[in-house]
Amino acid sequence: MRRRTALGLAAALPACARAQQAPRPDTLRAIARAAGRGFGAAVRADLLASDPAYAALFAAEAELLTPEWEGKWLALQPEEGKFDFSALNAIIAFAQANRQRVRGHALLWQEAIPPWVATALAESPERARAVMEAHFSTVLNTTRAHIRDWDVVNEPIANPAGADVPQAGDNPMRDTPWFRALGPDYVEIALRAARAQDATLRLTLNEYGIEEATPDAEEKRTRLLALLRRLLDRNCPLDALGIQAHLQMRKPFDPAPFARFLEQVRVMGLAILITELDVREPDTLAADIPARDAAVAERVKLFLDTAIGAGCRTVITWGLTDRNSWLGSEPGVARPDGVATRGLPFDEALQRKPMWQAIASALRG
Ligand code: G3I
Secondary structure, three states: OOHHHHHHHHHHHHHHHHHOOOOOOOOHHHHHHHOOOEEEEEEOHHHHHHOHHHHHHHHHHOOEEEEOOOOOHHHHOOEOOEOOOHHHHHHHHHHHHOOOEEEEEEEEOOOOOOHHHHHHHHHOHHHHHHHHHHHHHHHHHHHOOOEEEEEEEEOOEOOOOOOOOOOOOOOOEOOOHHHHHHOOOHHHHHHHHHHHHOOOOEEEEEEOOOOOOOHHHHHHHHHHHHHHHHHHHOOOOOOEEEEOOEEEOOOOOOHHHHHHHHHHHHOOOOEEEEEEEEEEOOOOOOOOHHHHHHHHHHHHHHHHHHHHHOOOOEEEEOOOEHHHOHHHOOOOOOOOOOOOOOOOOEOOOOOEOHHHHHHHHHHHO
C-alpha cells in the first residue's frame, strides 16, 4: 500500500459518501443496528482503492471494518522506528466517509512479525518488552481518535493434539516468539501495556478453533477459560473475547457446549464478539452450488443464533465476498479440488447468498 492507493481511495470517497447518505434499511449494517447490534467485515485498503464495486459493497453493508492486513505489525512498523500508517489511514478515511467504525487487528500475534522483531525478541526479555511498549505507544496514540477496540493478543492458546495444526506438548499456551521471549505472562504484559496507553480502549483477546463440538475444540475452550480466569483473577485489564469463527463444516457443531462456554465467558463480565466469521466447506460437498450455499447458511444460522442468544452483539465476517477470501488462496484451507469457496455472504459477482439471509435472520434475533 503506498501513496497511490491512498490517493485512489480518496477519489473513491465522494461517490461512496454520496451513495450512503443514510444506510439502506435492507443491509446487514441496518438490520443489525435496528436490533441494537453491530455488523461488519474485514476489509483491504488496496481493494477499496482499486475496486469501486467492492468499496460500495462495504459502504452499504458494514458498520464495522477490521483491517485484514493494515493493522498488523509487519504493515505498521516493517523496520524498527519506521512506521507506515498510510494503508490503515486509508481505511480510517473510508470509514469516516461512510459513518463506520474501525476495529484494530492485531497488536501481538505470531504471524506478520517483521524479521527485526523476531531478532529483538530473541535478545532478552527487556528488549522484548521495550519493543512491545514502543509499538503499542506509537500505534495506539496515532490511532486513538479512530480505533477504540483492538485485538491486543491474537491466538495465544496452543492447539491440542487433535487439532488441525497441533502444537506439541501439553503447554496450554501457544509456543510463539512472544511466549518464548516473555513466558506465559506475555498476555498480561501486553494487556497492561495497552491499558497504560489508553484508559478507555476496549481490549480484546482473539482466538480461533473454539467453536465446534470436537474434543480438540473442547480442550481449547477449557485452556482459554483458564487463561481468562487467570488474567481476571490478577485484575488484568481485559474487556472482550473475540471468537474468530472460521467455521469448518467437516466438523460437527452443537449449540449446547458452545452456549455453555459463552455463558462462562459472559459471567466473567467480558463482552463477546464474533470477529472473523466465514465457513470452510468440506471437500465432500458436491460442487452443486445451491446445495453448498444452503448447507453453509444452515451452519451460520445455527452458530449465530447460539452466539447472539448468549449475548453476542457484534458479528464481523472475514471479508464480504468470495472474490477475495483467504479461504480460496490459503494453502491447506482452499478446497483441494480447486472449486472456488463460498464461505462469505456475497458471491464473486457481489450477489447476496443464502448465508446473507442467515446472518440477517440471526441479527434480527
Ligand atoms: O506482503 C504484502 C504487503 O507487502 C502488501 O503491502 C500488502 C498489501 O495488501 O499485501 C501483503 O500481502 C499479503 C496480505 O495478506 C494481503 O492482504 C501477505 O503477504 C499475506 O501474508 C497476508 O495474509 C493475511 C494473513 O492473515 C497473514 O497476515 C490474510 O490476507 C488474512 O486473511 C489472514 O487473516 C488471519 C487473521 O489476521 C487472524 N485469524 C486468521 C486469519 C486467516 O489466516
